[in-house]
Amino acid sequence: MRGLLIRDLRLAIRAGGGFGLALAFFLIVVILVPFGVGPSANVLAPIAPGILWLGALLACLLSLDRIFATDFEDGSLEFLATAPVPLEGVVAVKALAHWLTTGLPLTLAAPVFGIFLNLPGGGYGWLVASLALGTPALSMIGAFGAALTVGLKRGGLLLSLLVLPLYIPTLIFGADTVRRGVEGLDAGTPLILMAGITFGTLALLPFAGAAALRVNLR
Amino acid sequence: MVEPLLKVVDLACARGGLTVLEGVSFEVASGSALVLRGPNGSGKTTLLRTLAELQPAVSGEIFAPEDTVAYAGHADGLKGTLSVGENLTFWGSLFGFGDIAPALDAFELRDLVARPAQSLSAGQKRRLGLARLLVTGRPVWLLDEPTVSLDVAAVGLFGRAVERHLAGGGIAVIATHIDLGIDADVLDLSGFRASAPQGGAFDEAFA
Known part of the structure; x- marks a missing residue:
């Protein structure tokens, strides 16, 4: 299993688009927002938590379709099966590798992007905490979606349509955690609810993903 | 330790929801090989995938000890950005077998060990794909057209690897059109063609 994780990380680094792509995408989204809504701090500060979470979510989505597709195309998935x-472990390890190459760098870089959007001072700690607890759910749900669509041509678009609605609860609680942190309210409740969603997906979705892979390998 | 032995009784298998083979029965004893023959579309790949439990059998039974099968399909399962050695080491560690040296020697890959797999020729890739079988340590090899894009010398290498595998008590089921120069029983699949396509009877949702 560790061999699989190391291989996936190595592939992500060598193929390019591993750590860098999601971060660059996140950066561009965050930079485009002030161009769209204007650079005024009064406008940016209230929407910063939502924009940061949306950007992280979309950046996560970028590399989802490659989680299983390359292994399916070159026959590795049959050998893995x-x-x-x-196979449940394979799904979990693939999600972990995806998180290490997207969710983790996004979490670490988010405070810098927060400055671009004039995120008020109280939000930074909560931003990092909510992304650290929320992005694993994004990777796990995404791995499940990738397992569902693995055999399909042009599966990437369908994958986005399937996965984005499932991201809504994480997005709501994640952005709300940061917003409450900014306003000085108690942000613990949405954070705990989001952690609950994350742990629920980590417990259940490896099994669903493995079942989907078995059907798609037939 | 159970003797690895593959036994198939009255097996029917389907491709894309249509039953293509039925009534297939054979036994392969430890140390022997079975060659599958038949025209394109006769169900060689379908049978091998069913034996590897990648797809369920329509009916009939397969008797094989748990976790003994290594399936090499048309695709080699290689990662272009990893080197030859890294590709093999990964599969070896996954199957808990570790040592890649015998596999490198058997398919004369030692000189290529540091080359990225994407820079190999088609025949070299195929040799690496077959070397994967050796690092699995599995006794039952299921091979689907293993000699595609191999030259005569490489086919010889492959034949000798299979012979050593059989001599070690393993078994091999090989779908191929050419003579591999190994001693093997032949099963012609055209005799097991399903009599009538059963399109309507098969419901994918309940398969």
């Missing part, structure tokens, strides 16, 4: 590792 007959290997003495549970």
